[in-house]
Amino acid sequence: MKKFLGKACLTAMALTFTGEAVAADWNVSLWGKRRAFTEHVEKLAELVEQKTKGEFKLNISYGGLSKNKENLDGISIGAFEMAQFCAGYHRDKNPTITVAELPFLGVSSLVEERKISQKLYKHPAVIKDLARWNATLLMPSPMPQYNIAGIGDAPKSLDDFKGLSVRATGGIGAAMKAVGAVPTSMSASEVRQALDGGVIKAVAFAQHAHMAFGTVEKATWWTTNLNPGTVNCPVVVNTDALADLKPAHRDALLGSVDEALDHYIDNYNNKTMKKWGPTLKERGIQEVTFGDAALTGLKAKVATPAAQSWIKQNTEKGLPAQELYDFFTGMIGK
Template structure:
């Protein structure tokens, strides 16, 4: 009997150690606060924990691990295992995915943005590009077309943007230059202070960000149909950390991506956009709608030159730039 009790005790300790050894905890670097932009990461953490019985956890930090412009650097050295970043914050570090930030691509929905991103993310050139940072692209953070909230006198025509300082990154910034605006690139968390101090007079964001980062608290006007483009903000994981996961944990992570994205889209379409109109009305923000002819002229002036410059610059980097551009535009033309 003594032997049996001793054996049982040893077995219990062994099981405990084995369970502890099998547990996995990843640090996830985001920024700002929980919002529509991060709902897929929050959902992913929930799903992974459920599927593994709590053995695999994603510890999400909003700014506690890294500055948002340094998340890709943190991934590269293994400072944390997962992070979100925006391509336009550092185009030189991730030129392949900036094709998705070109102005006036004509993306019609979040669902289409997801499909385009997945196609670009899976391209060998993109994987090699991000591989320089020991990063594996996990999933996109699909965003609708950007529009602008500003202070001061509302623009009556696009000519009124001449000389106006606008927070606009990537292809949107390049597009705004064609109508005389002065684009300034800064992270989302810097925008409110820049707007309050007069460093910028207007801010280009998706609706959730205008609400989350406070531009509508002192904004006076909003453009309803400028729609120059959007930004691409992937979630990435450290490649070594992904490879080191136990099979069950890796399957739980990768097998939860589509459900996490479905949750994100549903939340954005049904909650964020439902709140956007009332938020503007409550604050008396005037809505500026430009004539179709002006938007057409804006697109003509911005789209083709930006695409040509992107292809030339990135071909010189050694990327198959024309191939990536054709992949995106071809899918859009087919309605994919």
């Protein structure tokens, strides 16, 4: 595709000799289906259209524009103007933001996840990292700590994870590996088929994804408090597309981010999480809770080595890894 199709795709022009305002349509690449994970993008589209009286529209596509692991590539060539992706899907493409995916960081809430991610996205090294893809980070997709849903016999202790094939990405995968599990990285949309086919026996997801991608329809058990970490899934825009917006449209977009995130968090906390407990009970899914001593031992075994490894690997790539780690972790709990 020619970049921006001569910019007609980027800002669909609607000019007349009577001086009508310039209209713009942006294409937005998501995946799966509308769910808690995409509510901020849906709200953003609603707000932008309202504020611009229909002049600027975000056309949201769930899988019709790109594969989820290729959304950042699509942004880089201008195939679409906005997209969502998860850092753990392609760690080498966005190493700076993978600091947020390290295991057992201790982020306590969606509000905290939002706050520190937004600050991370403004760090000069992060901006430079994403600029390689002609991408500007717009907003995070805050998620709670992941936990594991699986089939078969429920684990009675952490030792029972040995040999278990688990869909787990990023730092969560490192935590699973530390207890002897076999972590497998795959996109969310591939999980149900892999579970049905026996490729994996368990899945690490946030609650909304367990419901949206059907793992609760197969699961027999769920860990309530393993809390190994979460993934960082930003929404990005093509930098050139953002620059080419007329000021009023750019202001409408950027000025709607906080309200969209407020809506996202309210929806997650007051709708999605209220469905989770009843869903487990309705399906007879056994809840597995681990003792404090076991979890403390796991954190000690995983957290520090994972952080040290991340710092070493990314320092060797020429990134200010220690600075990024200190910057991110220094905001947790404050």
